Amino acid sequence: MLHPTFHNPRIVLRSPPYEIRRLGWGEFLIVANVVLKVGCAWVIPPGIDVRDTGILGRNLTLEWKLDFRDQGSHINFTWKVKKEREAPEVENEEQVEEQEHLENET
Structure with a gap:
């Protein structure tokens, strides 16, 4: 989530x-x-x-202070991911959200 003054501050990336x-x-x-x-x-x-990582289940929350003064600042985060098991087939976003909700309850 970018600062609200940016055009389209909420960005969802679904592919590399x-x-x-x-x-x-x-x-x-x-x-x-x-x-x-x-x-x-x-x-x-x-x-x-x-x-200490910001990881909760499959979710990772990252926060940092972005500064555009002088040369500006940036930060890179690198985390490895592994395939845990075969994912169940889902037909639509509602099924994905329901699956995530069920996993977060356990």
């Missing part, structure tokens, strides 16, 4: 490349929520406490 570029000024907090497809899981490196 998972990258956005925008020009702006000032500074603000930017939040990215990454949701893996059903059947995939995050790979947590050894020695990393999952509570």
Whole structure:
């Protein structure tokens, strides 16, 4: 989610490349929520406490202060993903959302 002053501040990327570029000024907090497809899981490196990662199930929340002063700032995040199991066949977005809801309850 970009700052509300950006045109189209909520961006959903469903296929690679998972990258956005925008020009702006000032500074603000930017939040990215990454949701893996059903059947995939995050790979947590050894020695990393999952509570310190922003990962909850298949969801990863990232926050950082974006600053456009001088040369500006950027940040890269890299997380590995593994195929956990075969994903059940789904016919539409409602089934995907229902499957995610059921998984989050457990």
